[in-house]
Each structure stands twice: as C-alpha cells, then as structure tokens.
Amino acid sequence: ATEPEHSVPPLPLARRPVRSRTGRLASTTPRTDDPPRRHRRPCAAVARLRTALSGDDPELRASAVSGLSDLAGTLPEETRRELAGELAGLLVDESPKVAVNAGGALVRLGPAAVEVLRTKLADPRVRVAALEILGAIGPAAKPALGEMLAALDDADPAYRGDAAVAIAGLGADAAAAVPALERLLDDETVDAGVRYAAAYALGRIGPRAASAEPALRRLAESSDELMATVAVWAAVKIRPDDKTLFEGAIPRLRRALRGDGEMVRLEAAVALGEIGAAARSAVPLLELVAE
Numbered sequence: 001a002t003e004p005e006h007s008v009p010p011l012p013l014a015r016r017p018v019r020s021r022t023g024r025l026a027s028t029t030p031r032t033d034d035p036p037r038r039h040r041r042p043c044a045a046v047a048r049l050r051t052a053l054s055g056d057d058p059e060l061r062a063s064a065v066s067g068l069s070d071l072a073g074t075l076p077e078e079t080r081r082e083l084a085g086e087l088a089g090l091l092v093d094e095s096p097k098v099a100v101n102a103g104g105a106l107v108r109l110g111p112a113a114v115e116v117l118r119t120k121l122a123d124p125r126v127r128v129a130a131l132e133i134l135g136a137i138g139p140a141a142k143p144a145l146g147e148m149l150a151a152l153d154d155a156d157p158a159y160r161g162d163a164a165v166a167i168a169g170l171g172a173d174a175a176a177a178v179p180a181l182e183r184l185l186d187d188e189t190v191d192a193g194v195r196y197a198a199a200y201a202l203g204r205i206g207p208r209a210a211s212a213e214p215a216l217r218r219l220a221e222s223s224d225e226l227m228a229t230v231a232v233w234a235a236v237k238i239r240p241d242d243k244t245l246f247e248g249a250i251p252r253l254r255r256a257l258r259g260d261g262e263m264v265r266l267e268a269a270v271a272l273g274e275i276g277a278a279a280r281s282a283v284p285l286l287e288l289v290a291e
Helices: 023-028 035-052 058-074 077-092 096-109 111-120 127-151 157-169 171-186 192-219 225-238 243-257 262-290
Strands: none
Touching: 035 058, 035 077, 058 077, 058 096, 077 096, 077 111, 077 127, 096 111, 096 127, 111 127, 127 157, 127 171, 157 171, 157 192, 171 192, 192 225
16 A cells, blocks of 8 residues: 555554643642632643744644643633644644644544544645544544545545544444445455455444444455454454354464464454453463564
8 A cells, every 4th residue: 555645644642642741830730828820820831832832942842732731631622622723733743743742632632623633634734643633532533424434435545544443443433434344345456454444443333333244254264364363353343242253263363373474463462352251262372472
C-alpha cells in the first residue's frame, strides 16, 4: 500500500501518555484559604497557555498544549469546544512534537473535539491524524461515523484501512458500518491491509456484527496467515459463547505463534490473551514468543 498523503506523522495516541511539561501548572492548585483567587487562578492559567499556543518557540507551544491537556477535564464545555478548534489547527504545526501533543490533547477533550475533527477529515494534510484521534476518542465519536463510512470508499487503500480502524474504535456503536465492512471483507480485489482492518473492525463491533461471522469462519482457513489470525479472533469476539469457535480457534492461533511473521505472532498472542482462560494450553508458547 502507498503512504497516505499527509504532512503529519501518524500519532501513536494509545501508547503516548500526555503529561505537562510546564512548571507553571503548579500555580493552578486551588488554595482553600483564598476562595476568590482559587477560582481565578485556573482561568488565568488557561488564558496564558492558550496565548502560548501561537508563540514562536515550538518547545513552548508543545508545553502549552500539554498543560491545556492536563486541564481539559476542569474546563467548561464551551471552553473545551473553543480549545478543540485551536488544537486542531496545531495538527499541521511545523513541529512534530506540537502536532503529536495536540492529537493527545484532542483525545482528552473527547466529545468536545468531535465536530471540529469531522471538518478536518476533508483536509488532506491531517485527515489521517483526525481519523486516528476520532478512533481513540471511542464511542463518543459516533457523530463522525458517516464520514468514516465515506472514507471506506477512498481511492487510497491505506486511508481506507485507517477508516476501518477508526470505526473499530466505536465498538458496538458502529453497527451501522457492518454491511460496508462485510463488502470489503468479501472483495478479494481489495488491498489485503484493508481487509485485515475490516475484519478487525467487525470483531470490535462484536455480537452486533453477527452477519459477518460465516465469512470470518471461512477466512479463518485462509492461506494468508495474518488474515486467518485476525478472522478467527474476530469470529470469537462476535460469538464469545460459541464453544466450537474456541475449539477451532486455539489450535490455529497456536500454529500462528510458531509462524515466521512477526505481525502474525503478535496478533495471535493478542487473540489468545483476549480468549483468556480457555487458551491456557498456549501459555508455554506465549512465553517462548516473549523471549
């Protein structure tokens, strides 16, 4: 697959903790002996940090973004929406650090960031980042499902896969996407990465994607080891109480753990971990893979 057209590096949001890098945040701690100032101080700190977002120093901008991210949960809804607009603009910042911090802060703003992120899906420079952030926000990003579904038909295969992964972030709330995801899964002319992502999204949707389970069972026998691994995991997520699926899934996943492909082994390990106690027989293999 070709690289999608965007100037912002993909944001590993799920693995990147957002922490403050400015000591000025200590001054926002409320003081019980001074009620009027207790309420003014956080507002003043937010105003200073928002001003710093447009500063010339990229380190200062990055620190301001992190500081605002730390304060996100304390802000009124209107301020959160305004801040989301300012941070979304920083997704194209010349400093990758600022752009990454802005993405993490938008995730923390959650529902307040969804509307502005929907508009960013039309911007080729940041649409990949916007999709990833919406997926990380999770079910609260459901208002953007229409745009995510449209992205499944994009000309860029990598972006179509990104859209499927973002849909997965909505979980069961993305049930309306099941028919479109099934079409991708069944179309062997579609890029393999897109089909992997479609299978993954169906698994994340869970029991509400029950209509896809027969196709996933078939793909669990695929000669494509990664497809087989993702398909068997997804089928188990859709039918978590089906013992016959577990009986067939565990041997396949054990075989995948012995495979040559690192990604296949990783996906098999994740799938076995989610199956839980029923996959106890695979523990020695998991320990071997970990070494």
